[in-house]
Amino acid sequence: MFDIVSRPIDIGKVINQVEHRNAGAIVTFIGTVREMTQDKKTLYLEYEAYEPMAREMLSNIGKEIKKQWPGTVTAIVHRIGHLDIGDIAVVIAVSSPHRSDAYEANRYAIERIKTLVPIWKKEHWEDGDLWIGNQEGTVSYTENQSKV
Amino acid sequence: MAIKRELFLTQKINQRCDTSMFQVLLFAHLREQVGSEKLAIREKQLTVKEFKELMENQYKLPTQGVMIAINEKYATETDIIAEGDTVALIPPVSGG
Numbered sequence: 001m002f003d004i005v006s007r008p009i010d011i012g013k014v015i016n017q018v019e020h021r022n023a024g025a026i027v028t029f030i031g032t033v034r035e036m037t038q039d040k041k042t043l044y045l046e047y048e049a050y051e052p053m054a055r056e057m058l059s060n061i062g063k064e065i066k067k068q069w070p071g072t073v074t075a076i077v078h079r080i081g082h083l084d085i086g087d088i089a090v091v092i093a094v095s096s097p098h099r100s101d102a103y104e105a106n107r108y109a110i111e112r113i114k115t116l117v118p119i120w121k122k123e124h125w126e127d128g129d130l131w132i133g134n135q136e137g138t139v140s141y142t143e144n145q146s147k148v
Numbered sequence: 149m150a151i152k153r154e155l156f157l158t159q160k161i162n163q164r165c166d167t168s169m170f171q172v173l174l175f176a177h178l179r180e181q182v183g184s185e186k187l188a189i190r191e192k193q194l195t196v197k198e199f200k201e202l203m204e205n206q207y208k209l210p211t212q213g214v215m216i217a218i219n220e221k222y223a224t225e226t227d228i229i230a231e232g233d234t235v236a237l238i239p240p241v242s243g244g
Contacts, residue, residue: 115241
């Protein structure tokens with residue numbers, strides 16, 4: 001299960017996707033909307049995605065993980081649209097025969113999402129808003145590209 | 149009349165050979181800047197590098213740090229954009 005959804009994510013359903021008889025561990029990452037970033041107070045977030053490409057890339061991350069950590073099963077669901085403080089933006093579940101692989105693979109998945117998958121968030125504060133990822137205008141993707 | 153029509157057709161054929169039509173998808177701040185999710189572009193066959201220059205010069209869109217996807221796959225500077233392709237401008241992502 002690799003999906004982009006615009007409704008609340010059912011954590012249980014994502015976990016169910018990776019359960020199997022040879023799993024000895026399931027690691028779940030839940031990304032939630034934080035209120036305070038340093039001294040700035042977020043009111044809500046707005047996510048948008050290039051949906052078909054984002055789905056394909058999530059599924060590719062799953063394939064990369066399977067290759068790097070044989071025996072793992074991965075499921076990733078990302079939510080888009082309007083999200084309030086505390087809402088769940090992303091759920092990543094990885095199962096593996098032994099726990100260390102599931103921990104490592106799960107970490108790998110979120111880092112890949114943050115650098116590569118075409119999803120953007122717009123922060124809304126009391127005094128304005130901004131699409132994140134564009135603050136500096138200097139982020140280069142050339143490095144990531146070679147890993148695709 | 150007949151000659152004129154022939155000339156018109158020839159021009160049309162030439163135009164079709166020289167230029168290709170492709171669609172450009174915009175997201176996040178780039179979408180807001182243009183005020184639209186899509187652009188239809190008729191241009192000579194372009195490399196990704198040339199396409200980025202076109203976006204900068206004619207559409208005043210900043211492309212520094214912006215990746216280009218052709219038909220939902222990240223492209224390199226030397227890849228060619230052809231007739232019917234869907235090109236997307238992918239500014240630095242911030243999912244998760």
